[in-house]
Amino acid sequence: MVIIKVGIEQTIQSIWQLLESVCDPEVPVLSVIDLGIIRNIEIENDKVIVTITPTYTGCPAMDVISMSIRMALLEKGFKNIQIKSVLSPAWTTDWVSEKGKEKLAAYGIAPPNTKQVVCSPDAFAEEEAIQCPRCRSYHTKLVSQFGSTACKALYQCEDCKEPFDYFKCH
Amino acid sequence: MKNELIDFTLYLADNALIIGHRNSEWCGHGPVLEQDIAITNISLDLIGQARNFYQYAAQLINEENTEAKATEDTLAYLRDGWDFKNSLLTEHPNGDWAQTITRQFFFSVYQYYLYQQLQNCSNEQIAAIAIKALKEVTYHVKWSSEWMIRLGDGTEESNSRLKKAIDNLWMFTGELFDLSAYESVIYSAWNIDNDKIKNEWESKVKGILEEATLEIPVNATWHQSGGKTGTHSEHLGFLLAEMQSLQRAYPGNEW
Numbered sequence: 001m002v003i004i005k006v007g008i009e010q011t012i013q014s015i016w017q018l019l020e021s022v023c024d025p026e027v028p029v030l031s032v033i034d035l036g037i038i039r040n041i042e043i044e045n046d047k048v049i050v051t052i053t054p055t056y057t058g059c060p061a062m063d064v065i066s067m068s069i070r071m072a073l074l075e076k077g078f079k080n081i082q083i084k085s086v087l088s089p090a091w092t093t094d095w096v097s098e099k100g101k102e103k104l105a106a107y108g109i110a111p112p113n114t115k116q117v118v119c120s121p122d123a124f125a126e127e128e129a130i131q132c133p134r135c136r137s138y139h140t141k142l143v144s145q146f147g148s149t150a151c152k153a154l155y156q157c158e159d160c161k162e163p164f165d166y167f168k169c170h
Numbered sequence: 171m172k173n174e175l176i177d178f179t180l181y182l183a184d185n186a187l188i189i190g191h192r193n194s195e196w197c198g199h200g201p202v203l204e205q206d207i208a209i210t211n212i213s214l215d216l217i218g219q220a221r222n223f224y225q226y227a228a229q230l231i232n233e234e235n236t237e238a239k240a241t242e243d244t245l246a247y248l249r250d251g252w253d254f255k256n257s258l259l260t261e262h263p264n265g266d267w268a269q270t271i272t273r274q275f276f277f278s279v280y281q282y283y284l285y286q287q288l289q290n291c292s293n294e295q296i297a298a299i300a301i302k303a304l305k306e307v308t309y310h311v312k313w314s315s316e317w318m319i320r321l322g323d324g325t326e327e328s329n330s331r332l333k334k335a336i337d338n339l340w341m342f343t344g345e346l347f348d349l350s351a352y353e354s355v356i357y358s359a360w361n362i363d364n365d366k367i368k369n370e371w372e373s374k375v376k377g378i379l380e381e382a383t384l385e386i387p388v389n390a391t392w393h394q395s396g397g398k399t400g401t402h403s404e405h406l407g408f409l410l411a412e413m414q415s416l417q418r419a420y421p422g423n424e425w
C-alpha cells in the first residue's frame with residue numbers, strides 16, 4: 001500500500017500536489033487548489049478524507065468536482081476515499097490563490113479584487129473598479145451582476161469595448 | 171423542540187425551493203438575455219439554499235425515526251401540498267415582469283434580515299447555511315431593488331404595472347411576520363427578534379418604494395396567511411404537479 005511505504009505526511013503532500021491537476025469544470029484554467037475550496041486532507045488508517053467547501057450554494061459544478069477528485073485519487077491507487085463537504089467557514093474569493101488570479105486574467109476573466117470589498121445590498125451602490133483583462137483599463141462598466149455562471153458578473157470595457165466576465169467578490 | 175426545528179428547517183427550505191422554482195419558469199422567457207440569465211442565477215442560488223436546508227432536515231428526520239429514510243429529494247419531490255410550509259408569497263404565479271420583481275424584492279428583503287439573525291443563532295448548521303446564503307441574498311436584494319426603482323421611476327406603463335403588482339402582492343407580505351407555532355418556539359430558543367426583522371423590512375421596502383416614486387398601499391392592513399401551516403392557494407398544486415411529475419412517475423430516478 002502506497003501510504004505505508006512513504007509515510008502519512010508525504011502522502012498528504014502528494015495528494016495536495018495531485019489536486020493541482022483537478023480543474024473547475026466551469027472555469028477550466030483554475031484547479032481546485034487555486035479556487036481555495038480544498039479545506040483539509042487527512043488520512044485515517046487507509047482512508048483518504050478530502051474536505052471541500054462549496055463556492056455558491058447552488059453551484060452545479062460541486063458534484064462534478066467531487067467526482068473528479070475521487071477519479072484522480074482512484075487513478076493513483078487510493079481505494080478508500082471520502083469527500084466531505086463543509087459550509088463553515090464560508091468560502092470567499094479571498095481564498096483564490098495569487099497564481100489562480102493570474103491564470104484568470106490570462107484567460108480573459110477579471111480576477112476578484114484582492115481586498116475583500118463588503119458587498120452592499122443598497123440599490124445602485126457604487127461598484128468597485130474592475131480592470132479590463134484585455135487592455136488593463138479601469139474605465140469599465142457593469143452590465144449585469146449575474147453572468148454565465150454563479151461566480152461571475154458581466155462587465156464591458158469602455159476603452160477597448162471588450163465585454164468580459166468578472167469573478168465577482170464573494 | 172426537535173419537531174419544531176424540523177418544521178422550521180422545512181419552512182426555510184420550502185420557501186427557497188418554491189420561489190426558486192417559480193423563477194426558473196422564466197428560463198428562456200426573460201425580457202432580455204442578461205435578465206434571463208440573472209433570474210435563473212437567482213433561481214439557482216435559491217434552489218441551492220433549499221438543498222442545504224433539506225439535507226439538514228432529512229438528517230434530523232432520520233435521527234428521530236430510523237425508518238424514515240428521508241433525503242433532500244424525497245422532501246422536495248414526494249411531499250404533498252399540505253406538507254409544504256412555504257409562505258403564500260413564494261408560490262404566487264410569475265405574472266408579468268413587474269409581479270416577479272415585486273415578489274422577489276419583498277421576499278429577498280425578508281430573507282436578508284432573517285438570515286442576518288440566523289447567522290448568529292445557536293444552531294451551528296442553520297447558522298452556517300445562513301452565513302453562506304447571505305452573500306447571495308445580498309445580490310438578490312440589490313438586483314431586485316434596482317429593478318423596483320427602474321420600473322417605478324420608468325415609463326407610465328412600467329409604473330402602473332409595478333403599482334398593480336404591489337397592490338396584488340401586498341396582502342401576502344404580512345404572513346412573513348405572522349409567527350407559526352414552530353417559529354415561535356425556535357425564535358424564543360434562539361433569541362430571534364421578529365419585531366426587528368419586521369421593522370427593518372418595512373423601512374427598507376418603504377425606502378425603495380419612495381425612490382421608485384411609489385408608496386406602501388394605504389388601508390391594507392388585512393393579510394392572507396396559511397402557507398406556513400400547509401393551507402395553500404390553488405397555485406401550489408399546479409406548481410407541484412409539474413415540479414414533482416418525474417419523481418412521482420419514476421420514484422428514485424436519477425440523472
Ligand SMILES: [Zn+2]
Pocket residue numbers: 132133134135136137157158159160161162
Ligand atoms: Zn479594455
